Amino acid sequence: MPANLPPQYFETERKLKTAKTPQEKIIILEELLSLVPKHKGTEKLQALLKTKIAKLKSAAQKKPALAKHAPTFHIDKAGAGQIVLIGPPNVGKSMLIKSLSNANPEIADYPFTTRIPYPAMMKYENIQIQLIDTPPITPEYMEVWHSELIKEADGILFLLDLSSQNPPDIMRALLAKLNEKKIELIADERTIPSGVQFFYKKTLIVANKKDLPSGEENFNILKKVLESKFNLIPVSARRGDGLEYLKKRIFSLLHIIRVYSKIPGKKADLNDPYTLKKGSSVMTMARVVHKDFAQKLKYARIWSKNKYQGQKVNRNHILEDEDVIELHI
Ligand SMILES: Nc1nc2c(ncn2[C@@H]2O[C@H](COP(=O)(O)OP(=O)(O)OP(=O)(O)O)[C@@H](O)[C@H]2O)c(=O)[nH]1
Ligand SMILES: [Mg+2]
Numbered sequence: 001m002p003a004n005l006p007p008q009y010f011e012t013e014r015k016l017k018t019a020k021t022p023q024e025k026i027i028i029l030e031e032l033l034s035l036v037p038k039h040k041g042t043e044k045l046q047a048l049l050k051t052k053i054a055k056l057k058s059a060a061q062k063k064p065a066l067a068k069h070a071p072t073f074h075i076d077k078a079g080a081g082q083i084v085l086i087g088p089p090n091v092g093k094s095m096l097i098k099s100l101s102n103a104n105p106e107i108a109d110y111p112f113t114t115r116i117p118y119p120a121m122m123k124y125e126n127i128q129i130q131l132i133d134t135p136p137i138t139p140e141y142m143e144v145w146h147s148e149l150i151k152e153a154d155g156i157l158f159l160l161d162l163s164s165q166n167p168p169d170i171m172r173a174l175l176a177k178l179n180e181k182k183i184e185l186i187a188d189e190r191t192i193p194s195g196v197q198f199f200y201k202k203t204l205i206v207a208n209k210k211d212l213p214s215g216e217e218n219f220n221i222l223k224k225v226l227e228s229k230f231n232l233i234p235v236s237a238r239r240g241d242g243l244e245y246l247k248k249r250i251f252s253l254l255h256i257i258r259v260y261s262k263i264p265g266k267k268a269d270l271n272d273p274y275t276l277k278k279g280s281s282v283m284t285m286a287r288v289v290h291k292d293f294a295q296k297l298k299y300a301r302i303w304s305k306n307k308y309q310g311q312k313v314n315r316n317h318i319l320e321d322e323d324v325i326e327l328h329i
Contacts, residue, residue, distance in 0.1 A: 023141040079128035080275040081254035087159035089136035092208040096237040139173040147181035155253040156203040163212040211236040257321040283315040296329035
């Protein structure tokens, strides 16, 4: 019986030749398997594809965690914080980076377009936040450097594709994969549990491709399943929906505040904030401005959006976002 393979099968088969990692090959072979019409004439081909997938999967699992010459991709932090974008293949991670920054990463409609991490800077009001595009993660395989990158990040954006088959299942599988690497993603407002068992990482779920048919409907389904654990933000990286709101949420994910230093008698430079951890005091700011200031600090004057207009505060006063501070020594 003839196999009658669809033309799409042969197009996908061509991609197999350029696939470099076992992970890429598995995805392409699984795609091929889904394209094969299921009847007697294709039984041999189906079996062949399944064997190839099984072999690659078991080889990937046997691979030692740290190969002798494993590549490393540490990226130095820049700007007010470092956010790492992760997710399954083809969900639009690179397109989101492109839409949020001036970077120009490769974007394509096939999986594994991104092969190495790629840093970019996103402007948020008067600060810059570093975003890192990464290759996709699959339940089968994840590079050691990939988990290291996640462990070092100040926050995670986990992207899902609203037009894909079953985002909650994909997500569950990837969360389990991350757990294997001792990483636990948690909602941004949750307190980090004590104990050293896991690297807890504050995470926002970004549900992309809202512009595609049923995007909104699929988002509501996804939200119902995941909202007890995570905050979800619907966006279209391509059309731009939700991106301004996403930027605000990325800023809050970092748990930082911006404070401006002011010299007596002069205006503060509102384009040049110091970024400090939420909960920082006047003393922390003094230390960042200059170590002499910290030692000699007597008091500070504070101006804030709604509350203060030059009142004196002591060194333990807790600062809020956009406070203006005059340090007196
Ligand atoms: N309709 C629609 N398509 C999108 C959107 N974002 C990305 N895409 C498309 O989805 C495909 C994958 O986009 P990429 O940005 O390369 O996805 P990725 O997650 O970086 O993929 P990998 O690097 O392979 O993991 C491309 O064809 C994009 O044009 C979106 O918001 N809407
Ligand atoms: Mg990419």
